[in-house]
Amino acid sequence: MAEPAPILEMTGIGKQFPGVRALDGVDLRLRPGEVHALMGENGAGKSTLIKVLTGVHAADAGTVTLAGRQVAFAGPQEAQRAGISTVYQEVNLCANLSVAENVLIGREPRRFGRIQWGAMRRRAAELLSRLELDVDVTAPLADYSLAIQQMVAIARAVDVEARVLILDEPTSSLDAGEVAQLFRVMRRLKDRGLAILFVSHFLDQVYEIADRMTILRNGRLVGEYRTSELSQRALVGKMIGRELAELERLEDRPPARTTGTLLQAEGVGRAGAIEPFSLTIREGEVVGLAGLLGSGRTELARLLFGADHATSGTLKVDGRPVHLRTPHAAMNHKIAFCSEDRKADGLIPDLTVRENIVLALQAMRGWTRPVPRQQQEELVGRYVKALRISPPDPDVPVRTLSGGNQQKVLLARWLILEPRLLILDEPTRGIDVGAKAEIQRLVAELSDGGMAVLFVSAELEEVLRLSHKVGVLRDRRLIDELPNDAALTTEVLMETIASGGGAVPGSGRHDRGDGGRS
Amino acid sequence: MTAVTLGRARPAVPRKYLPVLVTGALLAAMFVAGGVRYEGFAHGQVVLNVFIDNAFLLVVAVGMTFVILTGGIDLSVGAVVALSTMIAATLLRAGWPPLPVMALVLAVGATLGLAMGSIIHHFEIQPFIVTLAGMFLARGLCYTIGTDSVPITDPAFTALAQTRIDLVADLWISPSVLIALLVVLAAGYVLHYTRLGRTVYAVGGSEQSAVLMGLPVGRTKIAVYTISGVCSALGGLLLSFYMLSGYGLHAVGMELDAIAAVVIGGTLLTGGSGFVLGTVLGVLVLGLIQTIISFEGTLSSWWTKIFIGLLLFVFILLQRLITARRK
Structure with missing residues (x-):
């Protein structure tokens, strides 16, 4: 099978922000008629790469060639004119206008400056029917679900002679049926020879739709792989990477002196953020949360702190049901939360x-x-x-x-x-190895002193080293809870994350309960 | 599964027309109630008089509709109306011929609007504060021209003030009404059949989206304030036909009447939804309240304000309900 020549090639892309090297020598090649997934954790540089490609940021190093010609766009509009269209996670359309206008506004068919509404409706209906979408184009966009709106955005994007279509986390607010419809549309566009760049946190979706993937980690290129040649487990390993082997080992952790149950969550969840979960935290226990970024770790922690309101389930502290409607309420129960983004x-x-x-x-x-x-x-x-x-x-x-x-x-x-329960969300992100070790030591000391700690980290070794128990998250579900014994290794954790635990993997979020968005 | 239809059952009347229909129904009810209650109320000329007495407000409110559709606000309109009457009266007294006076007045209105729009866009300042400054500026300029009322004796202006255009039977309208209706028609055409108009709605719907969709957002925002400035200046000319004088205290608070008319006419203050027809109905509702109170005879004219206030409350709540149901 002869591989088609790439339509778009980014080579050696580097981008420096004050204090951060966001991208360093990243390559990306998109071929016509292929869906290419861009993989990596949050902060790996995916968004920055897309922004460099669409001209939002200028690259410090490297070249971009489109159909053999070197290009550098001054902004998204220029990129769009050259045939690179982007559809963002947040639908950027005007919900008050009709569907037809949203597809065609700015390039309406006109005669002597007068908009030809009839021609406009026909053209919009035709473009949408090409995407297998049969909607009333005269209805306001607000009447339709987010999925339809997304596809209207795609229709708008591909109408402008697009050669490259970038879909930035298009599925994160869609339910399973809507995702399936989006994928049908993507396959159609692919068959028409479009190169599609697909960004998603949902591994199953990537494996379903993508032909090829590029993996980034910490702003560096890990590699480009065919989806069929890379197992989910290998992918997770490449996304997370290992760099902490040299870190000092904590002595064997004594078992938690678990005196009593401190906090108990039963079926607590928040629609759109995390599916209902049950979790028990005992005094003096360190509970680790493992999972890829975007898997719902922070969302879970925020619910326990009252930073977000749970839409279902009950939360008990010391066996008594409590309503943590605000962080202040949680603080009254001696729950503290160290947020992920300290800035x-x-x-x-x-x-x-x-x-x-x-x-x-x-x-x-x-x-x-x-x-x-x-x-x-x-x-x-x-x-x-x-x-x-x-x-x-x-x-x-x-x-x-x-x-x-x-x-x-x-x-x-x-x-x-x-506090009696300290929630630490990524306490060691972005700090040097020495400080990391000190914070880990501190967590261990605190729990020995009887404080319960919920420890959220992307680094599996760290989670393993500190926790008495590890909760594994994937696709915004708490899929498994593993006691940290000799049998638990980073491999087992990675396997659990990749396979979706004992549960049926699926795309995992079929019952979101808020499909009636309109 | 083939093509999926995920549309919902459409209501018989699209929701976007609902506020206009409510205002229309209210107007009809007011007219019927007035006709039942007062002798001589159910006469076509009563309606036409509302137009005659409010032609200037209608023109100003049309300009305001453009601004509010983008989600902005223009507080300067009343002051620009007063400034326009003052400039016109003073120049006519100085012996200028009427046509150059009119052209100059319109140019001043356009310039003020253009300046405010440019400041709002380029410096990203809230329209509220920019047009508030414009209001003080224009009102202050009136008094630098003169502190007293300046009578207009120019034959062309008085002719325009006194001409009756006869319609069927003994019904008649003034030239100002004709001008106002032409402005309404032109505004309706621009809003619904030109790119500028559709961009106005898009900006009001979501400015950020409009930018990302590649629409000329900045140009459009500047344009709507310029349109509002021109409409205010034209409204000022119509007011000087009506009053036959120029005075710095003309049209005090008219900006609020205009905003009230637009909102009662069903345009969302947050922008993106509304029609010029609604604004026409809103102006008629305001005018008819005044008429009813004068027919009643015993009520002080301040009751007009009370009714307008109550109506505004009701209509704002109505808008809230309609937008809430959308979510």
């Missing part, structure tokens, strides 16, 4: 270390009862020392600290509340 959700960069640390304590007391300065300094001094925050000066702005030390400041903020 956006956690620290306030221009405040000092001391101010950042006392923030949660102050919030608990309310603004009418300020924490006395002396008590502030005493508490802060104790934790700066205990966590070895460097520099040990509580009055420097937090933005001047390194990532690892910022993370410790965030930890200190929650530790002074003396």
Whole structure:
């Protein structure tokens, strides 16, 4: 089988953002008549690569050639004119306009400046019927489900003589039937010779539709593979990678001194974020959550903290049902949450270390009862020392600290509340190896002291090293709960993630219960 | 499975026409109630008088409709109307011929609108505050021209003020009504049959989407404020036909009347949905309230404001219900 020549080739793409090397020497080749999946965890550089391709960002290094000619687009519109169309996860259409207008607005058929509505409706209906879509084109787009809207967006995208179609997580808000319809449309477009770049977190979907895939990790190219030649397990391994072998080993973890059940979730879920799950956390227990990014780990943690409202199920603390409607309510139950994105959700960069640390304590007391300065300094001094925050000066702005030390400041903020359950979402992401080890050591110490910890991390070794029990997530479902014994290895975990646990893999999200979107 | 139809059962009347129909029904009900209650109310001329007395407001409200359809607001219209009457009256008194005066007034309105639109677009400032500044500026300019009312004695203007265009029977309208209706027709055509009009709706629906769909969003936003400026200036000319004077205190609060008319006419304040026809009905509702109160005779004219206030509440709640059902 002769391989068609690539229509689009990106070679050696590099992109530097302040402080981050987002892309480094990445290649991507799209062939006509193929669906090509772009794989990688969040932060691996997928979005950046797409943005470089569509001209949102300019590349620092590397070349892009389209049909043999070197190109560099100044913006999405220019890329679209050259035949590269993008459909985003959030449908970027105007729901108040009719379907026909959404397909054709900006290039309506006109005569002497007057829009020919009849011709416009016929043309739109024809374009949509080519996608096997039979809808009333005069109805407002808002009358239709998100899936239809997505396909209208695709119809709009492919009408402009598209040669490359980029679908950025198009399936994340569709149900199984809608996904199937989208895939039929994609196959049709593929047969017409379009090159389709497909980004999705759902491995089953990728294996169903993609012919080939490019895997990124940490902004670097891992490789390009044929889907048929790469097992799901191998794919997961390549996406996660292993880089922590050199890290210090913690001594054998003593079994958790599990005195009693602290928190019990029964069928707790949130439509669209995570399917109902049941999880028990005991005092002094470290529960790890493993799964790919986007598998629902953060969503699960946010529900337990009351940052999002659960739409189903009950949550019990100390055996009594509680309603965690707000983080404040969770904090009253001594539950603390260290967020994943310490810059956006956690620290306030221009405040000092001391101010950042006392923030949660102050919030608990309310603004009418300020924490006395002396008590502030005493508490802060104790934790700066205990966590070895460097520099040990509580009055420097937090933005001047390194990532690892910022993370410790965030930890200190929650530790002074003396929580019974500490939720750590990716506490070691983006910090250096030494700081990582220290934070891990701290987690171990805290749990030995009787604190329960829910530990969310993308790094399986880390999860294994710390946890007494590991919950495995995939496609926004808690698919398995494994005790951390000698039999549990990173291989077993990876296998569980890749195979979908004991449960039927499927695409896993058939019953979302909110299909009636219109 | 072949082609999948996922449409829903369409209601007999598309929901987008619902607010206009409600306003139309309200207007009819008001007219019937007035006809039953007052002698001489059920006469065609009563309706035509509403048009005659509100032709300037209609023109201003049409301009406002464009702005509100994009999700913006224009608070400067009343002040621009006053400025227009002032410029016209002063120049006519100075001996300028009427046609150049009219052209200049329209040009001033367009320039003000263009300037405000450009500031809103290029500096990404809320229309509320930019047009508020425009309002103070235009109102202040009136008083630099003169603090007193300036009478208009120009023969062309007085002729326009007094001419009756006879219709069937003994019904008649003023030239201003004709001009206002032409403006309404032109606006309807632009909104529904040109790219500019459709882009206005798209911007009101979702500005960010409109940008990503490659539509000329900036140009359109500037255009709607320019259109509103021209409509205000034209409204000012019609008002100077009606009042035969220019005065800095003309049209105080007219921007709010115009916004009320647009909203009662069923246009969403958040943009993207509404019709010029609705605005016409909204202006008629406001005018008819006034007529009813003058027929009643015993009520103070402030009751007009009370009824407008109540109506606005009802219509805003109605809009809320309609948009809520959409989600």
